[in-house]
Amino acid sequence: SHKTGDNTGREVNSFDDAGTFANGTKLPFQKSVTEATNRSEYTRDGFMGVIEFKPFKGFSSTLDLLVSTTNRTSLKHQVAFPKFNEGTLSNATVVDGVALAGTVSGVAGIVQTIGNKQKDDNLAVGWNNTFTLTPEWSGVVDLSHSKSKRKETAIDSNAVTGSTGALTFDSRSSIPSFGFSGNLADVNTLLLGDTPWGKGWLKKPSIDDKMDSLRLSLSRSLDNGYFTGFTVGANYSKRSKVLGMTEGSLSFLAGGNTAKLPNASPIRAGLSDITVLGWDSLALIDSVYKYTDMGTETWAIMKNWRVEEKVLNTFAKLDVDTKLGSVPVRGNLGLQLVKTDQSSTGLNDSTVATWDDVNGGPNTFIVKQTAPLSGGKSYNDVLPSLNLTFDLGNDQLARLGAGKMLARPTLRDMRANAIIECWSPASNPKSCSGNHSGSGGTPTLDPFHATTLDLAYEKYFGKRAYVGVAGFRKKLDTFIYQESFKSDVLASKFGLSGYPMIDYSGPRNGTGGSITGVELTANAPFDLISPALSGFGAYINYSDTHSSVNIPNSIGGGATKMGLPGLSKRVTNLSLYYEKGGFSTRVGVRDRSDFIGEFTTNEYERKLTYIQGETIVDFQIGYEFKDGAAKGLSLVFQANNLTDATFQKYRLNADGG
Numbered sequence: 001s002h003k004t005g006d007n008t009g010r011e012v013n014s015f016d017d018a019g020t021f022a023n024g025t026k027l028p029f030q031k032s033v034t035e036a037t038n039r040s041e042y043t044r045d046g047f048m049g050v051i052e053f054k055p056f057k058g059f060s061s062t063l064d065l066l067v068s069t070t071n072r073t074s075l076k077h078q079v080a081f082p083k084f085n086e087g088t089l090s091n092a093t094v095v096d097g098v099a100l101a102g103t104v105s106g107v108a109g110i111v112q113t114i115g116n117k118q119k120d121d122n123l124a125v126g127w128n129n130t131f132t133l134t135p136e137w138s139g140v141v142d143l144s145h146s147k148s149k150r151k152e153t154a155i156d157s158n159a160v161t162g163s164t165g166a167l168t169f170d171s172r173s174s175i176p177s178f179g180f181s182g183n184l185a186d187v188n189t190l191l192l193g194d195t196p197w198g199k200g201w202l203k204k205p206s207i208d209d210k211m212d213s214l215r216l217s218l219s220r221s222l223d224n225g226y227f228t229g230f231t232v233g234a235n236y237s238k239r240s241k242v243l244g245m246t247e248g249s250l251s252f253l254a255g256g257n258t259a260k261l262p263n264a265s266p267i268r269a270g271l272s273d274i275t276v277l278g279w280d281s282l283a284l285i286d287s288v289y290k291y292t293d294m295g296t297e298t299w300a301i302m303k304n305w306r307v308e309e310k311v312l313n314t315f316a317k318l319d320v321d322t323k324l325g326s327v328p329v330r331g332n333l334g335l336q337l338v339k340t341d342q343s344s345t346g347l348n349d350s351t352v353a354t355w356d357d358v359n360g361g362p363n364t365f366i367v368k369q370t371a372p373l374s375g376g377k378s379y380n381d382v383l384p385s386l387n388l389t390f391d392l393g394n395d396q397l398a399r400l401g402a403g404k405m406l407a408r409p410t411l412r413d414m415r416a417n418a419i420i421e422c423w424s425p426a427s428n429p430k431s432c433s434g435n436h437s438g439s440g441g442t443p444t445l446d447p448f449h450a451t452t453l454d455l456a457y458e459k460y461f462g463k464r465a466y467v468g469v470a471g472f473r474k475k476l477d478t479f480i481y482q483e484s485f486k487s488d489v490l491a492s493k494f495g496l497s498g499y500p501m502i503d504y505s506g507p508r509n510g511t512g513g514s515i516t517g518v519e520l521t522a523n524a525p526f527d528l529i530s531p532a533l534s535g536f537g538a539y540i541n542y543s544d545t546h547s548s549v550n551i552p553n554s555i556g557g558g559a560t561k562m563g564l565p566g567l568s569k570r571v572t573n574l575s576l577y578y579e580k581g582g583f584s585t586r587v588g589v590r591d592r593s594d595f596i597g598e599f600t601t602n603e604y605e606r607k608l609t610y611i612q613g614e615t616i617v618d619f620q621i622g623y624e625f626k627d628g629a630a631k632g633l634s635l636v637f638q639a640n641n642l643t644d645a646t647f648q649k650y651r652l653n654a655d656g657g
Contacts, residue, residue, distance in 0.1 A: 007640075009038040009647070010271050012176060019085040026098045028171035032082040035178060035270025037278075040074035058132035066124040076114040077278035079184060079269045081107055082196060084167055093172075101170040109167075110195050111159045111184050111269075115281035118152045135221075140233075142215040150207040155250075157281035157289075158195045159261060161186075174612075175648060177272045184276040185266045192288065193258040200250035200281075202291050205243065209411075213237035228321045235313045241411040245303040246295030253290045262288065271646075298370045302347035305415040305441070309408070310341040320388065331388035331400075338383060338406070343376030344443040346417030352490065352499075355434070357425035364426070367494050373416045375443030381406055395461070399470075401454035406447045409480055413507040415441030420489055420502055430498045438487060438504040446509050449477040464537075465528060468521040476513035479549055481565060482598065482608050483508040513549030515564060535580030541573045565608060568592040585621040597649075612648035616641050 012035050019031030046068035053061040084107045092102030124146040131139040165182025184190055193199065217233030252259045267278035285291065294300050314337045321330045352367035385403030392398055418440030422432040456470035486501035520542045526533035547564035563569070570593040577586040597611040622636035 036078035042072040070120040072118040107167040113281040147210040154203040191258040203247040211239040248294040250289040302349040305346035307344040307411040328391040334385040336383040338381040344416035348373040399456040409445040474515040517545035519543040539575040568595040
């Protein structure tokens with residue numbers, strides 16, 4: 001199979017923490033802002049094959065293979081105004097000491113093209129064998145192997161004009177808008193060159209992810225009026241994931257501090273009306289830029305890690321088919337005994353240093369400690385489950401589900417590496433103004449643990465139309481979240497006084513919380529109304545979910561309760577479709593309210609942020625050949641986000657302040 005696609009998105013961001021202007025007026029957002037336009041494309045080629053072998057009655061063997069290669073390329077054309085609060089504010093609209101709108105003169109703009117190229121090679125092989133031993137007994141032996149390899153190149157390419165301009169801003173609408181008086185689209189004045197972030201930076205991360213598993217099960221059929229059979233078995237899996245990272249700075253092959261932009265063209269950066277030059281930064285590697293690999297530096301080596309997870313799941317299931325009074329009941333009772341062994345290796349690196357901002361001399365290290373870091377844990381879980389369906393008659397069903405569940409941490413969250421940095425100028429040696437941060441993984445993370453209860457009612461109209469209502473509750477015993485907090489590690493571990501606290505972030509376990517909600521679903525083919533509407537139909541699903549967990553020191557606030565990351569309170573999915581004679585078309589609408597989500601930083605760290613609700617409209621049209629030489633071939637065209645809905649992140653104290 002072969003698949004291609006492309007995407008364009010626009011964004012505005014702020015970063016570098018809060019700030020004020022020289023006159024004490026506060027900013028409405030963080031003190032550095034960017035406007036960016038993202039353009040990406042991908043191709044995916046794949047092959048899938050299945051071989052089934054039945055040499056004799058009672059034995060069947062199936063071998064399946066999936067191979068795919070995906071290539072992704074993206075270019076992010078961005079204009080940045082770092083620390084624009086250092087300019088002069090005028091014509092400001094100030095409310096409660098905050099400049100909601102105004103003009104800032106003396107601001108320098110940096111134009112960037114951030115390029116990213118990925119290649120993913122995936123392989124999955126499965127071998128399933130089923131045995132019928134007697135009329136009552138049967139068995140399954142299932143082996144599988146999968147691996148995924150990713151090679152990535154990410155480049156930041158920077159350009160400047162050497163002059164400043166006036167930046168206008170207005171934060172009084174839901175999305176801030178900006179304007180800039182300087183010309184950032186003139187190829188004669190905008191040059192590749194040095195910036196506060198250097199001339200450029202190149203990263204080459206790689207990921208190697210492997211998993212092997214073996215599943216054995218034995219089943220026996222029963223016929224006693226209560227149970228129809230039982231299954232016992234075990235599943236063993238071993239997974240490993242390795243992240244390799246090398247990176248370094250860029251300089252110009254021709255020497256000097258500037259270089260002309262080749263093949264640049266004007267492009268609108270972001271959501272505001274700011275035009276900049278855009279270029280293909282990936283094409284400049286080895287043609288304009290020279291790469292200095294710093295992968296042997298300690299701070300680069302410590303970004304490499306390996307995680308391994310071994311899981312043995314022993315299970316038993318009893319199938320139910322009986323009556324409760326006059327009501328038919330079917331379902332199952334289950335029990336899982338799960339043993340997990342997780343481990344990781346990496347590095348721990350701590351740096352407290354100054355750079356010579358006066359004479360340009362060498363760096364001075366007050367603390368420089370690097371050591372191997374490893375960790376892990378083993379734990380056992382007992383997970384009972386109950387799933388029953390009650391046939392109420394007249395095409396009505398009631399469903400009951402209850403049990404204990406777990407969801408394991410991501411392997412990245414379990415990585416054994418940690419970094420602490422404090423960089424200061426020699427003129428202010430204890431300020432940590434260059435960097436005062438730390439981050440790392442937690443090899444001893446517990447999984448999500450929850451006790452669940454689900455109730456549902458469904459009414460069917462023939463074989464295609466139905467309505468349903470469901471309620472659910474999950475009591476969270478443990479969960480995983482990204483914690484950000486102030487750490488006194490410089491004083492407590494290294495005995496340094498007069499330094500600020502370190503902003504540290506990493507995955508942690510929380511305890512206590514719940515998820516409750518209700519879900520409404522309906523599917524209706526329109527030929528129930530009139531035969532003339534044959535093929536037309538609609539599907540709608542609505543959920544209202546309330547979640548609450550105890551998370552300290554997160555999202556820049558001090559509250560102890562917040563919603564569980566990833567969950568919106570309200571989500572609606574609506575789909576209008578037509579399917580007939582091999583032809584199909586569908587319009588889908590998804591609407592969700594605000595939620596707490598995650599984003600990936602330039603350092604490949606996961607951070608929490610608030611994400612504004614959105615309404616997405618998608619369209620799909622396709623045709624499947626029903627006969628002839630092309631029988632079974634399907635052609636599909638998809639278009640996503642037809643209304644160009646915005647994806648908006650924002651910061652807010654967790655207590656609503």
